[in-house]
Amino acid sequence: MLINKKQTWSLPESATTPENDYLARRKFIKKAGILSAGTAISTGLAQGATAGFPEKPNLNKDFVVKDRKPTPYKWITGYNNFYEFTTDKYDVRHLANKEWKTEPWTLKIGGHVEKPLTLDVNDLCKQMGIEMRVYRFRCVEAWSMVVPWDGFPLSKLIKKVQPTSKAKYVKFTTFMDEKTAPGFKRYDYYDWPYTEGLRIDEANNELTFLAVGVYGRPIPNQNGAPIRLVVPWKYGFKSIKSLVRIDFTEDQPKTLWNSAGPNEYGFYSNVNPEVPHPRWSQATERVIGESALSPRIPTLKFNGYEEQVANIYKGMDLVKHF
Numbered sequence: 001m002l003i004n005k006k007q008t009w010s011l012p013e014s015a016t017t018p019e020n021d022y023l024a025r026r027k028f029i030k031k032a033g034i035l036s037a038g039t040a041i042s043t044g045l046a047q048g049a050t051a052g053f054p055e056k057p058n059l060n061k062d063f064v065v066k067d068r069k070p071t072p073y074k075w076i077t078g079y080n081n082f083y084e085f086t087t088d089k090y091d092v093r094h095l096a097n098k099e100w101k102t103e104p105w106t107l108k109i110g111g112h113v114e115k116p117l118t119l120d121v122n123d124l125c126k127q128m129g130i131e132m133r134v135y136r137f138r139c140v141e142a143w144s145m146v147v148p149w150d151g152f153p154l155s156k157l158i159k160k161v162q163p164t165s166k167a168k169y170v171k172f173t174t175f176m177d178e179k180t181a182p183g184f185k186r187y188d189y190y191d192w193p194y195t196e197g198l199r200i201d202e203a204n205n206e207l208t209f210l211a212v213g214v215y216g217r218p219i220p221n222q223n224g225a226p227i228r229l230v231v232p233w234k235y236g237f238k239s240i241k242s243l244v245r246i247d248f249t250e251d252q253p254k255t256l257w258n259s260a261g262p263n264e265y266g267f268y269s270n271v272n273p274e275v276p277h278p279r280w281s282q283a284t285e286r287v288i289g290e291s292a293l294s295p296r297i298p299t300l301k302f303n304g305y306e307e308q309v310a311n312i313y314k315g316m317d318l319v320k321h322f
């Protein structure tokens with residue numbers, strides 16, 4: 001699908017992505033009461049790979065967040081961005097659980113690899129082994145959470161498929177089923193399916209994770225069941241949900257957000273408080289799960305993961321390659 005960039009640009013902010021902090025705050029205040037009064041949101045909801053999910057994943061203590069508390073489960077699973085369903089963060093969990101089945105689910109890994117792979121996500125879970133890691137999560141819209149994810153490092157899967165020397169990038173693709181998700185038609189100015197990309201060294205970084213669970217349970221549909229990418233030092237939109245394909249490519253892949261707004265959403269999109277989004281500052285962030293009146297907190301360079309990732313970008317102009 002060809003997108004008309006002008007049209008995307010000229011949409012009112014509330015209709016395209018991001019969030020206008022003002023609108024978000026109003027919704028937040030209006031709905032916070034409902035959410036916090038709710039009981040366990042997870043009950044009866046569809047979720048991803050259950051048969052391949054361990055009883056209790058072990059926490060990998062090398063990947064924890066020491067200075068912040070994990071965001072409550074009800075917020076992680078109740079405040080979502082998943083435009084295939086809706087742009088309303090509080091309605092995703094309802095729409096994504098109506099008719100959409102995420103088990104069984106086939107994932108295809110191909111492109112420039114010696115050993116392409118097509119398999120069920122439950123089998124993949126059993127082969128890879130599942131551990132828990134707690135990561136900071138920072139959306140480009142300047143809000144954040146701390147999420148206990150369950151899954152495995154992407155590097156483990158990369159080793160298995162053996163990329164060839166031509167593999168310079170990794171392209172990720174989300175499902176596209178217009179029958180179960182209304183967003184494809186409603187927001188037809190986006191270049192569906194949702195795609196994302198990483199450079200191969202970014203994909204191989206020890207932090208880059210494929211998540212199949214949240215808080216020690218199979219990942220609910222609204223969070224990207226049954227398998228989604230998590231790249232904690234980049235803005236949240238890089239963490240693409242509900243993967244059906246992972247392809248190793250020679251050229252930098254086209255991605256949905258970069259195509260929609262190349263000046264607003266760079267291919268790299270590393271969290272950087274010093275580079276403002278054209279329409280808002282990235283210096284601070286709103287902590288989800290806290291009162292709307294709580295003070296914002298400072299945003300950290302590479303979302304606090306500078307030590308683990310700075311070497312990847314040595315010598316690169318991070319303003320130019322935002």
Ligand SMILES: Nc1nc2c(c(=O)[nH]1)N[C@H]1C(S)=C(S)[C@@H](COP(=O)(O)O)O[C@H]1N2
Nearest residue numbers: 080081082083139174194236237239240241
């Ligand atoms: N396929 C797909 N992946 C996606 C999105 C989306 O709309 N579709 N939204 C992105 C954005 S903007 C964010 S902030 C995170 C939100 O993840 P969460 O709902 O689990 O918090 O998912 C990212 N991955």
Ligand SMILES: [Mo]
Nearest residue numbers: 139140236237
């Ligand atoms: Mo986001």
